[in-house]
Amino acid sequence: MDRSEVLSLIVKTETKNELGIFETTEGERQVYCSVESIGSAEFFSAGQNGLKPSLKFTLFRYDYNDEQTLVYKGVRYSIYRTYVKKGEFVELYCEKDVGT
Numbered sequence: 418m419d420r421s422e423v424l425s426l427i428v429k430t431e432t433k434n435e436l437g438i439f440e441t442t443e444g445e446r447q448v449y450c451s452v453e454s455i456g457s458a459e460f461f462s463a464g465q466n467g468l469k470p471s472l473k474f475t476l477f478r479y480d481y482n483d484e485q486t487l488v489y490k491g492v493r494y495s496i497y498r499t500y501v502k503k504g505e506f507v508e509l510y511c512e513k514d515v516g517t
Contacts, residue, residue, distance in 0.1 A: 420449040424474060427486040427493075445488065450476040452489070459510065468497055469512050478507040486514060 425445040434440050455463075455470040463470045471494060474487070478501055487494050487509070494511035501507050 425488040426484040448480040450474045474509040
């Protein structure tokens with residue numbers, strides 16, 4: 418598998434400020450991956466659930482820690498489904514994050 422692309426997984430951290438209010442900060446962690454288009458079956462299945470799938474990213478499963486958002490080529494994506502493949506890979510199914 419060609420893992421020559423780089424994406425940034427968005428890591429969210431909650432900390433309590435001096436007033437006792439929790440604040441969420443975001444950090445990025447870069448990992449290598451391969452990128453593929455969404456297949457037609459996945460596209461229609463996700464579409465029936467109100468999703469608009471964009472891309473599928475495959476990376477080492479040990480590089481993924483249940484993050485919900487990633488950035489690829491300057492575009493922010495929400496991860497709506499994961500699939501752990503046999504061996505050491507995980508597939509991340511994503512749609513463009515229109516909330517930010």
